[in-house]
Amino acid sequence: MEKQKSKCQGRQSMYFGNGVYVRGMASIAGKLEGEGPLGKYFDVVQEDAMAGGSTWEEAESNFQKMAVEHAIADAELAQTDIRYIAGGDLLGQLIATTFGIETMNIPLLGLYGACSTMGEALLAAAVFVDGGFGGNMVAMTSSHFAGAEKQFRFPLAYGNQRPMAATWTVTGSGAVVLSPKKSKYPVRLTSATMGRVVDFGVKDSMNMGACMAPAACDTIARYLEDFGAEPKEFDRIVTGDLGAVGKEILLAMLREKGFDIEQNYMDCGMEIFDADRQGTDAGGSGCGCSAITLTGYILRRLAQGTWKKVLFVPTGALLSTVSFNEGNSVPGIAHAIAFEYCPQTE
Amino acid sequence: MEKQKSKCQGRQSMYFGNGVYVRGMASIAGKLEGEGPLGKYFDVVQEDAMAGGSTWEEAESNFQKMAVEHAIADAELAQTDIRYIAGGDLLGQLIATTFGIETMNIPLLGLYGACSTMGEALLAAAVFVDGGFGGNMVAMTSSHFAGAEKQFRFPLAYGNQRPMAATWTVTGSGAVVLSPKKSKYPVRLTSATMGRVVDFGVKDSMNMGACMAPAACDTIARYLEDFGAEPKEFDRIVTGDLGAVGKEILLAMLREKGFDIEQNYMDCGMEIFDADRQGTDAGGSGCGCSAITLTGYILRRLAQGTWKKVLFVPTGALLSTVSFNEGNSVPGIAHAIAFEYCPQTE
Numbered sequence: 001m002e003k004q005k006s007k008c009q010g011r012q013s014m015y016f017g018n019g020v021y022v023r024g025m026a027s028i029a030g031k032l033e034g035e036g037p038l039g040k041y042f043d044v045v046q047e048d049a050m051a052g053g054s055t056w057e058e059a060e061s062n063f064q065k066m067a068v069e070h071a072i073a074d075a076e077l078a079q080t081d082i083r084y085i086a087g088g089d090l091l092g093q094l095i096a097t098t099f100g101i102e103t104m105n106i107p108l109l110g111l112y113g114a115c116s117t118m119g120e121a122l123l124a125a126a127v128f129v130d131g132g133f134g135g136n137m138v139a140m141t142s143s144h145f146a147g148a149e150k151q152f153r154f155p156l157a158y159g160n161q162r163p164m165a166a167t168w169t170v171t172g173s174g175a176v177v178l179s180p181k182k183s184k185y186p187v188r189l190t191s192a193t194m195g196r197v198v199d200f201g202v203k204d205s206m207n208m209g210a211c212m213a214p215a216a217c218d219t220i221a222r223y224l225e226d227f228g229a230e231p232k233e234f235d236r237i238v239t240g241d242l243g244a245v246g247k248e249i250l251l252a253m254l255r256e257k258g259f260d261i262e263q264n265y266m267d268c269g270m271e272i273f274d275a276d277r278q279g280t281d282a283g284g285s286g287c288g289c290s291a292i293t294l295t296g297y298i299l300r301r302l303a304q305g306t307w308k309k310v311l312f313v314p315t316g317a318l319l320s321t322v323s324f325n326e327g328n329s330v331p332g333i334a335h336a337i338a339f340e341y342c343p344q345t346e
Numbered sequence: 347m348e349k350q351k352s353k354c355q356g357r358q359s360m361y362f363g364n365g366v367y368v369r370g371m372a373s374i375a376g377k378l379e380g381e382g383p384l385g386k387y388f389d390v391v392q393e394d395a396m397a398g399g400s401t402w403e404e405a406e407s408n409f410q411k412m413a414v415e416h417a418i419a420d421a422e423l424a425q426t427d428i429r430y431i432a433g434g435d436l437l438g439q440l441i442a443t444t445f446g447i448e449t450m451n452i453p454l455l456g457l458y459g460a461c462s463t464m465g466e467a468l469l470a471a472a473v474f475v476d477g478g479f480g481g482n483m484v485a486m487t488s489s490h491f492a493g494a495e496k497q498f499r500f501p502l503a504y505g506n507q508r509p510m511a512a513t514w515t516v517t518g519s520g521a522v523v524l525s526p527k528k529s530k531y532p533v534r535l536t537s538a539t540m541g542r543v544v545d546f547g548v549k550d551s552m553n554m555g556a557c558m559a560p561a562a563c564d565t566i567a568r569y570l571e572d573f574g575a576e577p578k579e580f581d582r583i584v585t586g587d588l589g590a591v592g593k594e595i596l597l598a599m600l601r602e603k604g605f606d607i608e609q610n611y612m613d614c615g616m617e618i619f620d621a622d623r624q625g626t627d628a629g630g631s632g633c634g635c636s637a638i639t640l641t642g643y644i645l646r647r648l649a650q651g652t653w654k655k656v657l658f659v660p661t662g663a664l665l666s667t668v669s670f671n672e673g674n675s676v677p678g679i680a681h682a683i684a685f686e687y688c689p690q691t692e
Contacts, residue, residue: 011426058672083358092667093436093664093665094458095665095669095674098677099674102544106542107358107539110458112458114439127473127474128477131473131476196453197447318439318440319439320438320439322403322438323403326403
């Protein structure tokens with residue numbers, strides 16, 4: 001009974017008592033991302049934006065394929081050792097994922113959580129692995145600047161202008177292999193909080209940070225309350241892509257709830273580009289933004305023991321061009337995943 | 347060890363040893379579906395295709411909301427008793443789901459599996475519940491004829507013609523409450539097989555049955571092999587929406603693999619409409635097709651003990667208008683879920 005109880009702290013949160021470990025990881029970044037502040041950390045910087053494909057969508061599929069293959073190799077496994085893949089992308093009907101992994105013969109749990117997808121995939125995969133159903137399981141996602149502009153804004157060829165509050169979709173794909181057994185990486189996925197759809201009625205699709213900040217606040221506060229944790233326990237509390245605008249809203253909203261996370265707050269969208277130098281406006285965004293920042297940078301800091309505990313909270317803006325053009329608001333969602341450094345001597 | 351082993355029969359399949367029970371269910375059908383052969387079984391027939399909404403997408407959201415609320419009430423629970431919802435829909439970026447459940451304050455695991463989504467949602471929810479993470483959890487999905495025509499083919503106002511091999515997207519939403527405890531319904535979700543993306547290179551988006559049949563074959567054969575089961579053990583082996591064309595392909599392909607399922611085969615798409623009388627061409631399709639056939643008809647037969655064991659295999663065609671217009675094939679995916687009658691005396 002005690003064990004069962006430890007799994008269910010509060011309504012939204014989960015504790016993974018059987019052990020879910022990071023066994024492999026991969027970060028495949030685009031050229032602009034490779035030129036940014038985190039460039040040196042990525043496994044591969046793919047200079048060709050088409051990645052050998054003939055369309056933007058095929059390019060994104062090729063990024064995904066590389067990420068999954070690289071992560072499986074990093075885990076010192078073969079594709080046949082992977083039981084399931086949990087993943088998705090931003091494109092309608094997840095076509096980047098479908099065509100990215102279709103040759104791998106690995107069953108797919110297709111997910112959509114907008115830019116929160118890396119969190120959703122890690123959460124779902126952790127439940128499978130901890131429950132004894134996952135064996136080795138891959139969590140992954142991707143995004144592509146040109147594909148996302150075409151899907152959500154305007155095709156690049158239109159040359160439209162962007163407001164400063166707009167974020168810049170990251171071209172890249174990140175993948176993690178989770179395993180029930182300890183591996184060469186002393187990093188454990190200990191717990192998670194699944195997010196709710198939070199709608200504050202914001203209708204500005206060029207200001208995603210403001211749409212997503214209330215969801216990030218809701219999930220972070222819920223995690224801290226469910227586990228009786230304090231922000232200072234974490235070396236970093238990391239959101240996905242709130243950017244400069246969303247950051248201020250999040251910090252203020254959490255302060256109202258009694259949580260001050262400013263000292264150890266980090267946003268992947270603000271780390272991945274040097275906005276002034278690179279002209280990326282409010283910062284990076286897209287499923288790939290938090291995914292490659294996690295797999296290239298955050299998990300490596302944890303594996304080295306430089307950081308001991310990180311709360312990873314990718315954020316998604318839930319809209320389509322249809323819902324937006326029909327005058328709907330842009331609700332947000334965020335999922336929280338806690339990683340801990342776990343040295344082999346434990 | 348024995349228990350762990352029983353959970354992992356073969357690479358793609360799972361056995362839910364701790365017990366996952368059907369506690370509530372709901373089937374909300376559109377007018378045409380209500381006039382079809384299964385009409386009398388549905389909980390609600392919503393005569394207004396807009397369901398009180400002002401757009402087709404809002405209509406679909408309203409169907410979903412009704413289905414989830416109805417299923418929770420049927421389970422004799424309150425919304426606060428539901429830990430998570432696993433669900434999705436056909437529309438780009440899952441907008442029917444986002445706006446359908448956003449007022450419920452229940453965390454969302456957003457899924458995309460095209461018309462296989464009810465299977466994917468049940469599979470994911472069963473893993474959460476069996477692993478001790480789900481408490482009471484809702485699995486649900488929906489589709490809407492007019493929203494799907496607009497998303498994938500042409501807006502209705504264009505009055506385009508449809509080939510006979512085209513299927514008719516069902517307007518409706520189905521929801522199931524899964525629980526770790528036995529309930530008034532003596533029905534247990536015992537096992538599942540997660541499907542792979544299967545691509546036979548079919549490029550005809552008006553002939554979804556042919557696109558999806560190879561995926562259904564792959565998953566059904568895998569389930570039977572992983573559990574050493576024979577088709578005759580099942581009162582019905584039920585696909586989602588292969589229709590008249592896909593049925594023949596599936597039966598022939600399975601026969602080649604040594605499985606004859608013709609005697610106990612059923613396809614939701616062929617049951618839900620009387621194609622000759624209702625003019626629905628090759629049969630029903632859409633996430634809602636298998637969902638309301640499951641919740642309105644199949645689960646009730648199991649609850650009565652009329653059927654003892656059913657393998658439910660909804661099938662999805664993985665395409666978007668972008669992938670299709672770029673000349674890509676239409677891959678398929680199918681997930682298999684086994685339900686069993688479990689009388690209270692057991």
